[in-house]
Amino acid sequence: MPEIIVDNLTHTFGKGGKDALTVLEGIDLTFESGSFNCIVGTSGCGKSTLLKMMAGLFDPTDGEMRLDGEVIQGTDRRRGMVFQQDAVFPWMTVRRNISYGPRLRGAGKAEQAEAEAKWIEAVGLTGFEDRWPRELSGGMRKRVDIGRVYANDPDILLMDEPFGALDAQTKERLQADLLKAWNASKKTVVFVTHDLEEAIFLADKIIVMSARPGRIHHIEEVALPRPRTEEMRLTDEFLQIKRRLWAMLEH
Amino acid sequence: MNNLSKFLSGRLFLGVLSVALVFAAYIWLTNRPDNNPALLPPISDIIGSFRTNLTSGSLMTALGASLFRISTGFLIGTSLALIVGCLIGWYKTIEYLCDPLIEAFRPIPPLAYIPIIIIWFGIGEFSRVLIITIACFMVCVVNVIAGMKNVPQVYVDAASTMGASRFQIFRTVAIPAATPFIITGYRIALAAAWTTLVASELLAAQNGLGYLLQEGRRYFLTDQVMMIIVIIGACAFIMDRIFRMIQARLMQWSEARE
Numbered sequence: 001m002p003e004i005i006v007d008n009l010t011h012t013f014g015k016g017g018k019d020a021l022t023v024l025e026g027i028d029l030t031f032e033s034g035s036f037n038c039i040v041g042t043s044g045c046g047k048s049t050l051l052k053m054m055a056g057l058f059d060p061t062d063g064e065m066r067l068d069g070e071v072i073q074g075t076d077r078r079r080g081m082v083f084q085q086d087a088v089f090p091w092m093t094v095r096r097n098i099s100y101g102p103r104l105r106g107a108g109k110a111e112q113a114e115a116e117a118k119w120i121e122a123v124g125l126t127g128f129e130d131r132w133p134r135e136l137s138g139g140m141r142k143r144v145d146i147g148r149v150y151a152n153d154p155d156i157l158l159m160d161e162p163f164g165a166l167d168a169q170t171k172e173r174l175q176a177d178l179l180k181a182w183n184a185s186k187k188t189v190v191f192v193t194h195d196l197e198e199a200i201f202l203a204d205k206i207i208v209m210s211a212r213p214g215r216i217h218h219i220e221e222v223a224l225p226r227p228r229t230e231e232m233r234l235t236d237e238f239l240q241i242k243r244r245l246w247a248m249l250e251h
Numbered sequence: 252m253n254n255l256s257k258f259l260s261g262r263l264f265l266g267v268l269s270v271a272l273v274f275a276a277y278i279w280l281t282n283r284p285d286n287n288p289a290l291l292p293p294i295s296d297i298i299g300s301f302r303t304n305l306t307s308g309s310l311m312t313a314l315g316a317s318l319f320r321i322s323t324g325f326l327i328g329t330s331l332a333l334i335v336g337c338l339i340g341w342y343k344t345i346e347y348l349c350d351p352l353i354e355a356f357r358p359i360p361p362l363a364y365i366p367i368i369i370i371w372f373g374i375g376e377f378s379r380v381l382i383i384t385i386a387c388f389m390v391c392v393v394n395v396i397a398g399m400k401n402v403p404q405v406y407v408d409a410a411s412t413m414g415a416s417r418f419q420i421f422r423t424v425a426i427p428a429a430t431p432f433i434i435t436g437y438r439i440a441l442a443a444a445w446t447t448l449v450a451s452e453l454l455a456a457q458n459g460l461g462y463l464l465q466e467g468r469r470y471f472l473t474d475q476v477m478m479i480i481v482i483i484g485a486c487a488f489i490m491d492r493i494f495r496m497i498q499a500r501l502m503q504w505s506e507a508r509e
């Protein structure tokens with residue numbers, strides 16, 4: 001089963017130079033197979049850097065990461081990523097965006113159509129199959145992004161503040177829909193955010209990081225039952241966790 | 252009323268209006284009693300010259316020769332620019348290798364090559380097409396490189412985390428993302444092709460639109476000169492329109508289609 005281990009990882013930008021900046025130091029983490037993990041922390045704690053290294057977009061200066069015992073090096077379809085910026089290809093319709101991954105591997109027409117039908121429905125874009133991305137709202141483009149990664153069937157889903165640029169209502173709806181999709185597929189998710197409420201609502205485990213250099217400050221196991229509901233956001237248990245984590249980020 | 256004001260401020264009406272105004276001003280100038288028709292021939296003379304050259308066949312021969320040179324030079328020049336530009340823009344090593352060359356040759360106007368081309372290859376058809384090819388290549392390659400360098404990183408990262416190979420990213424991400432730049436490069440190359448065509452034909456040619464211009468000057472046929480200028484303008488205009496149609500079709504996805 002896909003499990004990610006981060007082993008004594010340190011990253012220094014411009015190592016050896018006089019402007020060297022250590023953004024991550026001595027990170028040890030285990031992301032269990034099928035779990036939903038959130039990484040929170042103030043800006044500058046290196047959470048996005050950590051995620052991009054897990055995706056293989058660049059290598060850490062020290063330490064390593066392993067997926068099922070295999071050292072992570074370079075990008076791979078097993079580790080899919082959703083970015084904070086809009087990464088939907090504007091030159092492809094919604095449909096073509098969704099089936100991009102299968103097409104990379106030479107999927108035939110029928111197989112592409114199957115992936116399109118399945119994931120367009122799953123992310124709630126029915127009726128928008130043949131629209132250009134420019135015709136969609138920001139929230140809908142995010143749905144395309146998520147559907148495209150899911151249709152590519154990775155083992156691990158890395159999400160870098162994917163809902164950071166959306167309004168509060170759209171954000172809550174997308175969080176609920178993301179949990180639905182996750183429930184159906186049980187992929188391991190690592191989700192970076194600076195929004196505590198988002199983290200508590202989504203995660204099994206919340207990793208709190210401190211900044212400069214980024215270190216693991218605290219790991220919170222979220223015991224809220226699943227499926228999570230909107231009402232839970234206002235329960236004492238939820239708010240207690242929020243208060244506790246909030247105090248940590250303020251320290 | 253609303254529809255009328257919309258029409259009056261629209262592209263078609265205003266475009267026709269500006270052409271009509273220039274036309275009217277020209278007719279007014281040529282009808283003044285102090286006008287010298289040898290310098291500013293009346294429209295009727297220009298049309299007369301058009302008829303004469305059309306019936307004698309010389310206009311069609313010239314147009315055919317020029318269009319052949321333009322299209323050959325344009326196709327070869329832009330195709331080379333597309334290949335070389337993509338390689339330079341996408342592969343760092345090739346960029347480091349070729350960038351100084353491109354930057355050094357870029358400011359040189361293509362017409363400056365005419366003397367050396369004549370020395371090396373004479374004044375034949377090959378030389379004329381070569382000059383147009385160089386002109387098209389130089390203006391186009393710069394745009395292709397710029398397009399390749401401006402591919403947003405997030406698209407590259409997205410494709411790469413979905414398992415795309417470097418070549419797949421090039422084909423499915425870099426090329427489409429660079430399309431707006433590439434099309435602009437092609438359009439500028441087309442304009443450059445016309446400029447260099449006439450210049451190369453003025454220098455040494457036995458046919459072509461530039462040759463007819465030269466002939467008009469030599470025998471003081473101002474009406475013929477005017478006629479050729481209008482023909483060249485019309486051809487360039489039509490070609491650019493065709494290009495815009497292709498552009499609109501290729502760029503349906505873009506927010507900035509116009």
